[in-house]
Amino acid sequence: MNEKLLEVKDLVVQFRTDRGKVTAVNGVNFELYRGQTLGIVGESGSGKSVTALSVMRLIPNPPGEIARGEIFFRGQNLLHLPLDEMRRIRGNKIAMIFQEPMTSLNPVFTVGNQIEEVFALHQQEYSKAERRNQGIELLKMVGIPSPERRYLEYPHQMSGGMRQRVMIAMSLACRPDILIADEPSTALDVTIQAQILELMKKLQSDLGMAIIMITHDLGVVAETCDQVAVMYCGQMVEKANIKTVFSRPRHPYTKGLLESIPSYDSTKNKEKGRLPTIEGMVPSLFDLPTGCSFQDRCNFVTEDCRGRKGMPQLENLALGHEVSCFNPIVV
Template identity: 55%
Template sequence: MERKKLLKVNDLETTFFTDDGKVPAVDHIDFHIHEGEILGIVGESGCGKSVTSLSIMGLVPSPPGEITSGQILLDDIDLTQLTEKQMRKVRGKDVAMIFQEPMTSLNPLYTIGNQLIEAILIHNKGMKKKQAANQAIEMLKLVGLPRAEELMKDYPHQLSGGMRQRVMIAMALLCNPKLLIADEPTTALDVTIQAQILKLMKELNKQFKTAVLLITHDLGVVAETCERVIVMYAGQIVEEATVADIFKNPQHPYTKGLIQSVPDMRYKKENLYSIPGNVPKPGSIQQGCRFAPRCEFASDRCVTENPPLYESSKAHKARCFLLEEKGGVGIVERTVESR
């Protein structure tokens, strides 16, 4: 039986209003996450991954940012229609987030214990402080931190990067959220600690049945952790499929380039492959495929028309005219030219 769709993002557009005009950082994207699923969003820096997560959390800095279109449905409740007061009741309780850098996410002026206890008491008004402290200690133990009682008295600067990230995971899971957003949770951690954090997230996902939205630029992390993956480029979703399909049969030239860029220890090469050029500045490409300036397969049509998403199979979609030539079925959607 198919799992229920916990999160449904429909036609989401998040725009930043700057001195240079409107800049769509997230450009009319659609995706969903099932209950208990781990979904990955992958792409280079500047493609819109983090803005997507901030939009779901209602944390887009305003001004200059604003959600200008679409719905974000969590258990069929549209988060874009909630007031800030209502949204504060959702954050932490129903949806929680692990940010990229735990040192800047934890308050350096308060102990680990104070910050964990506060997170519990905000969503459990009748709970005693002693009960909250015990719950926090148990969660620290659950995420694999030794001497949990002593850690409650420590300040963030007294912990290593891996320990701080485990504290952030513990804080995010304290109220048993339905959805956990992890925005590059292993950035700046060494390979050993990264592997431990990813293993921990998978174990907690199984234990609590918490859905996870994992944002990363590392395809190795995606292969190790996720069930499905979304590839983003310049604010758009350019490919969506199961992890197995993405690696075995990538359809979009950008996805193929990302996979080719991953070092393969089985073969000796003098030079690693790299995608030519850079991610375009948001809003700089007004028509055509946004990957066309970097694509070896680009045609005249790619420069003038923005391709829709094509279905190569029920679970595999890609935004490329090459799929039309292969018999892919185009999905009806608004293009840049028609908006």
């Protein structure tokens, strides 16, 4: 088995708000191995971005706070690191790209300047000329045409797809062990989306890094991931390899998500071509139901489920297939 890069144990992240404390991430566990792509899927507010930001220790504090848990990066607990050592890991060993390519770059500095900043920070042995050459090399690597010219341009002179490529180039500057991609293709056109995902896959195999792909789009997961973790209301409800999740989902929420993917083949949909949805709304984090937080929307809910007080915990139902459900679907 490949080297274990990341191990998150019992992560709890809370935010103080005017209406009291909310728990955005509630007891999340996962592992990440070199070369692997882990997809974290869920609706808005399910805690997937917060989980990712926690790994970088970028939760805005206040109001947010990592209340409990451990995050081991190659055996080292990131949550116990002094801040300046954590900064040496950010952008260097663990890098991150974001959903908003249009605003994620600083508008008043050239693209080259912003890339070189990473070298100046983490590769101090580079000379000025080396930084420049490496920067241009990165732009070339992410497929930006005429990189020498683009290097001197400002973000506003580029399209969204180009800017996301720049973000990827910047994040890969120090050949990180882990790349966290928070909805990297969501804000882009579909064709550009595919290009960006293709690029990430190619770079992953070239550089041998691990990727955490955060998305609400199961199509993206299907294209890029090896492992999938489905999140709902701050918890991971199902975790397995991609094949298992898509072919034999055992959590009703995962099943609902998969069924609500539009498909060209309408015979697949039972109700006269109507797209199945998950009924109801994601409950507010302020008043989650006691017990299973999915019970009010679940098609498989039983009296027994409703009666249970504690939250369902992830359990190994099959080898490498973990589900947190009182009444998992039988396959």
